Amino acid sequence: xxxxxxxxxxxxxxxxxxxxxxxxxxxxxxxxxxxxxxxxxxxxxxxxxxxxxxxxxxxxxxxxxxxxxxxxxxxxxxxxxxxxxxxxxxxxxxxxxxxxxxxxxxxxxxxxxxxxxxxxxxxxxxxxxxxxxxxxxxxxxxxxxxxxxxxxxxxxxxxxxxxxxxxxxxxxxxxxxxxxxxxxxxxxxxxxxxxxxxxxxxxxxxxxxxxxxxxxxxxxxxxxxxxxxxxxxxxxxxxxxxxxxxxxxxxxxxxxxxxxxxxxxxxxxx
Numbered sequence: 001x002x003x004x005x006x007x008x009x010x011x012x013x014x015x016x017x018x019x020x021x022x023x024x025x026x027x028x029x030x031x032x033x034x035x036x037x038x039x040x041x042x043x044x045x046x047x048x049x050x051x052x053x054x055x056x057x058x059x060x061x062x063x064x065x066x067x068x069x070x071x072x073x074x075x076x077x078x079x080x081x082x083x084x085x086x087x088x089x090x091x092x093x094x095x096x097x098x099x100x101x102x103x104x105x106x107x108x109x110x111x112x113x114x115x116x117x118x119x120x121x122x123x124x125x126x127x128x129x130x131x132x133x134x135x136x137x138x139x140x141x142x143x144x145x146x147x148x149x150x151x152x153x154x155x156x157x158x159x160x161x162x163x164x165x166x167x168x169x170x171x172x173x174x175x176x177x178x179x180x181x182x183x184x185x186x187x188x189x190x191x192x193x194x195x196x197x198x199x200x201x202x203x204x205x206x207x208x209x210x211x212x213x214x215x216x217x218x219x220x221x222x223x224x225x226x227x228x229x230x231x232x233x234x235x236x237x238x239x240x241x242x243x244x245x246x247x248x249x250x251x252x253x254x255x256x257x258x259x260x261x262x263x264x265x266x267x268x269x270x
Contacts, residue, residue, distance in 0.1 A: 002268045003241050004034040004258050006080070007108060007160055007195060007228025012063040013040045014052035015232060020066035022234040024074050030238035034258050036080035037067045038108050038160075038228075043086065044093050047113065053121075054086075064103070078260060082106035084160060087148035091116045101155045106259045108228075109156030109192070111145045111164065120167045128170045138172040141165040142179045146186035157259060158226060159187055161197040161209035162218075169204035180214045184221035193257055193265075194218050196248055198240035199230035208240070208247060215251040224257035224265070245270055 008023055009016040020037060027035040040054035048054050055063055064081060071079045083104045088094075091113070101107055112118055114137055117127065127133060141164075149159050162183060187194055197209040210218070218225065227244045231237045248256065248270060255267040 001245070002033045003031050003238060004227055004256065004268070005032055005229050005231070005237060005241060006034065006036040006038070006082070006106060006158065006226050006259055007084070007197060007230045008035060008037050008237060009039055009230070009232045010037065010063075010066070012055045012059055012066070013232075014048075014050070014054070017232065018234040020063075020070050021073065023231065023237045024070040024077070024079060026234045026237045028074055028077050032077060032238060034078040034080065034260070035237070036082045036106050036228075036259060037063075037070075038082035038084045038106060039063050041083045041085045042094075046093055047086075047088070047116070047118075053112075053118065080105040080259060080261060082108065084108040084110050085156065086113060087111050087144065087154070087156075088113055088116070089144050089147060098155055105261050105263065107155050107157050108160040108195075109148050109154065109158065110160045111141060111148060114140050114144065120164055125168055128168060134170045135172045135174065137170075138165050138176070138179070142183060146182055149183065149192050150186040150190040152190055156190070156192060157263065158193040158195050160195050160228065161200065161230065162194055163210045163214055166205040166209075166211070167200070167203045169206075177213065180217045183214065184217035184223060187218060187223045188221040193224040193226055193259075195226050195228040196244040197228050197230050198244050199236075201240060201243075208244060212247065212251060215247065219252040225253050226257050226259065
């Protein structure tokens with residue numbers, strides 16, 4: 001069965017490691033047929049003061065060039081030029097923040113900020129311990145996620161790591177089922193895909209993004225599904241793809257939707 005990874009980072013973001021070519025080489029050796037590089041789109045200093053969360057604007061040409069070189073060097077693998085674009089809601093401070101996206105084969109939509117606070121940054125996780133914080137943060141996260149997923153004016157092809165709010169193992173006191181349904185319906189309304197992101201298994205939450213119940217809701221809402229390892233190291237470029245396929249199958253999916261060049265899509269059976 002084909003192996004695909006549509007979420008991958010490199011040295012060009014402040015918290016990744018390794019050359020683009022190293023990821024592509026490891027992907028080829030692991031038998032991948034599709035590898036999408038989706039580096040973090042630049043944030044302003046207000047959101048990334050330590051130059052740790054995203055690609056620096058001056059490094060974007062080098063990132064694009066590195067992916068183009070990988071495309072030429074590995075012609076038997078579909079190497080996609082992509083980007084992971086943060087949704088900032090009312091706090092958006094980038095001029096023309098959706099300009100220039102046409103050159104990318106794939107744009108991942110992600111929510112890493114709840115009202116300008118990077119809720120999944122280990123250096124700022126203390127706010128989770130405040131009284132009532134998990135309930136409040138989860139509700140606000142889902143509000144923002146649904147806004148991003150349902151807004152058809154935004155160039156998001158895939159919504160990445162949908163329940164990222166669980167990363168540190170904090171959960172609300174209430175049943176998440178109604179929020180899961182909202183997320184699934186929002187993704188359907190926006191014509192989005194979602195990913196099964198294998199990286200969650202290596203955080204405190206100890207399970208892939210999304211949770212099985214949320215993935216089942218996406219399936220109910222007929223939201224197409226793809227696979228991403230969210231690798232930030234070349235050694236992880238193919239990590240747990242087979243487990244992601246199994247999770248998707250258990251949720252009721254019978255195919256993986258694979259982005260391709262030119263914003264095309266194809267399907268492989270599960």
